[in-house]
Amino acid sequence: xxxxxxxxxxxxxxxxxxxxxxxxxxxxxxxxxxxxxxxxxxxxxxxxxxxxxxxxxxxxxxxxxxxxxxxxxxxxxxxxxxxxxxxxxxxxxxxxxxxxxxxxxxxxxxxxxxxxxxxxxxxxxxxxxxxxxxxxxxxxxxxxxxxxxxxxxxxxxxxxxxxxxxxxxxxxxxxxxxxxxxxxxxxxxxxxxxxxxxxxxxxxxxxxxxxxxxxxxxxxxxxxxxxxxxxxxxxxxxxxxxxxxxxxxxxxxxxxxxxxxxxxxxxxxxxxxxxxxxxxxxxxxxxxxxxxxxxxxxxxxxxxxxxxxxxxxxxxxxxxxxxxxxxxxxxxxxxxxxxxxxxxxxxxxxxxxxxxxxxxxxxxxxxxxxxxxxxxxxxxxxxxxxxxxxxxxxxxxxxxxxxxxxxxxxxxxxxxxxxxxxxxxxxxxxxxxxxxxxxxxxxxxxxxxxxxxxxxxxxxxxxxxxxxxxxxxxxxxxxxxxxxxxxxxxxxxxxxxxxxxxxxxxxxxxxxxxxxxxxxxxxxxxxxxxxxxxxxxxxxxxxxxxxxxxxxxxxxxxxxxxxxxxxxxxxxxxxxxxxxxxxxxxxxxxxxxxxxx
Amino acid sequence: xxxxxxxxxxxxxxxxxxxxxxxxxxxxxxxxxxxxxxxxxxxxxxxxxxxxxxxxxxxxxxxxxxxxxxxxxxxxxxxxxxxxxxxxxxxxxxxxxxxxxxxxxxxxxxxxxxxxxxxxxxxxxxxxxxxxxxxxxxxxxxxxxxxxxxxxxxxxxxxxxxxxxxxxxxxxxxxxxxxxxxxxxxxxxxx
Numbered sequence: 001x002x003x004x005x006x007x008x009x010x011x012x013x014x015x016x017x018x019x020x021x022x023x024x025x026x027x028x029x030x031x032x033x034x035x036x037x038x039x040x041x042x043x044x045x046x047x048x049x050x051x052x053x054x055x056x057x058x059x060x061x062x063x064x065x066x067x068x069x070x071x072x073x074x075x076x077x078x079x080x081x082x083x084x085x086x087x088x089x090x091x092x093x094x095x096x097x098x099x100x101x102x103x104x105x106x107x108x109x110x111x112x113x114x115x116x117x118x119x120x121x122x123x124x125x126x127x128x129x130x131x132x133x134x135x136x137x138x139x140x141x142x143x144x145x146x147x148x149x150x151x152x153x154x155x156x157x158x159x160x161x162x163x164x165x166x167x168x169x170x171x172x173x174x175x176x177x178x179x180x181x182x183x184x185x186x187x188x189x190x191x192x193x194x195x196x197x198x199x200x201x202x203x204x205x206x207x208x209x210x211x212x213x214x215x216x217x218x219x220x221x222x223x224x225x226x227x228x229x230x231x232x233x234x235x236x237x238x239x240x241x242x243x244x245x246x247x248x249x250x251x252x253x254x255x256x257x258x259x260x261x262x263x264x265x266x267x268x269x270x271x272x273x274x275x276x277x278x279x280x281x282x283x284x285x286x287x288x289x290x291x292x293x294x295x296x297x298x299x300x301x302x303x304x305x306x307x308x309x310x311x312x313x314x315x316x317x318x319x320x321x322x323x324x325x326x327x328x329x330x331x332x333x334x335x336x337x338x339x340x341x342x343x344x345x346x347x348x349x350x351x352x353x354x355x356x357x358x359x360x361x362x363x364x365x366x367x368x369x370x371x372x373x374x375x376x377x378x379x380x381x382x383x384x385x386x387x388x389x390x391x392x393x394x395x396x397x398x399x400x401x402x403x404x405x406x407x408x409x410x411x412x413x414x415x416x417x418x419x420x421x422x423x424x425x426x427x428x429x430x431x432x433x434x435x436x437x438x439x440x441x442x443x444x445x446x447x448x449x450x451x452x453x454x455x456x457x458x459x460x461x462x463x464x465x466x467x468x469x470x471x472x473x474x475x476x477x478x479x480x481x482x483x484x485x486x487x488x489x490x491x492x493x494x495x496x497x498x499x500x501x502x503x504x505x506x507x508x509x510x511x512x513x514x515x516x517x518x519x520x521x522x523x524x525x526x527x528x529x530x531x532x533x534x535x536x537x538x539x540x541x542x543x544x545x546x547x548x549x550x551x552x553x554x555x556x557x558x559x560x561x562x563x564x565x566x567x568x569x570x571x572x573x574x575x576x577x578x579x580x581x582x583x584x585x586x587x588x589x590x591x592x593x594x595x596x597x
Numbered sequence: 598x599x600x601x602x603x604x605x606x607x608x609x610x611x612x613x614x615x616x617x618x619x620x621x622x623x624x625x626x627x628x629x630x631x632x633x634x635x636x637x638x639x640x641x642x643x644x645x646x647x648x649x650x651x652x653x654x655x656x657x658x659x660x661x662x663x664x665x666x667x668x669x670x671x672x673x674x675x676x677x678x679x680x681x682x683x684x685x686x687x688x689x690x691x692x693x694x695x696x697x698x699x700x701x702x703x704x705x706x707x708x709x710x711x712x713x714x715x716x717x718x719x720x721x722x723x724x725x726x727x728x729x730x731x732x733x734x735x736x737x738x739x740x741x742x743x744x745x746x747x748x749x750x751x752x753x754x755x756x757x758x759x760x761x762x763x764x765x766x767x768x769x770x771x772x773x774x775x776x777x778x779x780x781x782x783x784x785x786x787x788x
Contacts, residue, residue: 003625004622004625108636109636161660164636165633165634165659237659240657241658243658244658310658311660324682325681325682325683325685325686325688326721327681328716330716331707332679333701333707333710335644335679335699335700336699337643338642338643338644340642365642371700372706547703547705552703
């Protein structure tokens with residue numbers, strides 16, 4: 001029987017069936033589950049690498065050694081891995097190598113919505129685009145065949161809706177493991193100019209052959225339509241939207257291999273229809289390619305570049321119909337994501353807000369420190385940028401070469417905040433720059449002992465591997481000291497006084513320092529919580545001091561009988577962290593613990 | 598059969614993932630084509646979350662758009678109001694009456710709208726509202742709201758036998774919590 005399977009799980013199944021042996025990835029929504037699911041197969045060695053560049057190079061090494069390999073990442077992760085990507089295109093592979101990149105149109109959990117298809121064209125690599133879970137499984141397997149036939153890594157591009165939607169899948173058996181002997185080949189694998197110059201024409205020739213392959217590939221297929229007034233070219237999840245909106249009214253050319261595109265088939269399709277419309281999310285990638293072939297077509301004149309598409313937008317533009325529902329004439333307060341009750345980041349961000357710090361932030365759950373009432377973040381760019389930008393910020397304002405006293409005043413309260421996993425990913429190199437080029441900087445590592453936002457993945461500081469088994473553990477304090485930082489201290493973010501004292505002292509010190517704010521994520525299964533707190537209504541005066549930490553378990557409620565307002569704790573959310581208690585001048589918070597607890 | 602669309606809406610962390618998993622399993626055993634779509638990552642942190650479950654002879658799009666939902670199953674009344682526009686004119690709402698203040702309300706920047714249930718009913722849509730939190734606590738855990746809601750929803754699926762629901766619960770709930778969840782389902786069904 002067919003199984004209901006998430007796109008990412010089906011992709012992992014594809015890796016298994018294809019005989020993949022080594023998978024190295026860095027977690028990133030919406031790509032994370034591929035490697036997590038692959039790790040459930042004992043036949044595949046899986047790991048979390050410190051970052052995507054390391055993951056891709058590891059996968060390359062495994063392919064070079066003669067085993068089918070994989071690395072997966074989100075769209076912005078491919079930026080980090082772009083360096084090996086462009087040159088592994090030149091060297092080619094030994095055994096098959098597949099790279100998955102998962103885009104996030106609509107930015108459900110990302111800082112931008114770049115279109116990764118451009119990478120396939122720029123790095124001259126084939127790219128496949130599945131549109132549901134069954135295709136995810138099949139395309140991942142197909143990718144290995146293409147990889148070995150054409151001596152190239154193959155990119156499979158997922159998107160949020162394909163990665164995180166479940167649809168029915170027919171599974172198969174695992175193929176025999178590929179074991180290609182490793183042979184030394186300096187001209188192919190040592191990319192110094194003399195060798196690389198000879199490899200470039202091979203890459204161009206490969207692309208020419210792949211164009212022909214694309215024209216004959218069943219991954220690019222025609223769906224018949226009743227009327228040829230319009231013909232639609234589409235791929236990925238947009239194919240599903242088109243079919244839902246139009247059914248079999250118009251012919252559809254469904255693209256499964258999005259690079260290189262099937263030029264001859266596109267021309268043939270275009271000739272057979274009166275009006276050619278390209279339906280694709282984000283950039284006009286297919287549209288511009290068609291125009292470069294001299295084919296007249298529409299696309300972004302109808303559909304937005306920004307955000308996700310859906311069946312409704314397509315029906316509106318192509319069928320001039322749309323569905324609507326009843327709407328309330330009422331202002332509905334938004335419900336933005338918030339730091340969880342008991343989140344260890346909260347106490348630290350409260351301290352930063354209280355000290356009016358300029359906070360250069362980073363990527364993770366703690367980016368929510370920017371949300372009111374904490375509002376303790378000034379900048380978030382990309383993985384690791386907090387540390388490097390802090391160095392630049394401080395260098396620009398340091399009181400030398402005519403720097404004004406006003407400038408030195410500005411840098412007094414500037415800090416960087418970065419999570420443990422993000423620090424391992426790309427914060428270390430920024431910290432090396434501070435150590436080397438000597439800015440007076442205060443870096444705060446928010447060590448919650450896990451990669452939080454993507455759903456609890458282990459990292460080099462946690463002491464466990466992807467399967468949860470004991471692994472190497474990097475000691476953050478020793479690492480920072482080894483880089484030359486004399487001032488490295490650890491604070492408990494549940495202790496507001498300790499955080500405040502440490503922050504003040506380190507900002508006042510005359511050398512750089514690292515503060516490690518350490519407490520495991522409150523959602524980790526092994527974390528034991530205290531019983532929830534409650535409010536003594538006789539003591540609470542409704543001053544709202546406790547509301548300054550933005551805890552979702554706290555609210556202010558009217559007590560109609562008493563005619564007063566007081567704080568209230570939601571006992572289903574409160575984990576007894578006690579941060580609110582430290583803000584109350586009236587001792588109004590009490591434990592609900594029974595005697596002996 | 599034409600495609601039926603269910604939306605499960607609530608607040609991140611309320612248990613919509615299990616609810617959609619269970620529905621997905623149930624509908625697959627009934628030999629429908631099924632798609633379930635949810636969003637992971639940042640919005641899960643206490644934000645407004647939505648999951649789509651679609652089934653029929655052939656399902657294409659994994660998402661549900663405005664005016665397309667046959668059912669909205671909601672964990673929280675403000676979320677019911679937020680997603681109301683997605684309901685078909687003749688669609689059915691099954692909602693918990695629970696209220697959870699979003700951050701702009703907690704900080705005092707905005708107020709939680711009053712009498713939301715009445716206002717939703719006044720638009721003329723079909724609403725089945727019940728205090729799922731109370732029933733879940735009666736079953737043994739405030740976390741079982743999802744099963745109370747599904748129990749209630751099962752009323753509207755006449756062609757699915759009760760045994761199939763039981764089998765789906767057994768397949769999706771860890772054995773340790775099975776009795777509790779079955780009880781929550783029954784309480785929702787009988788409410």
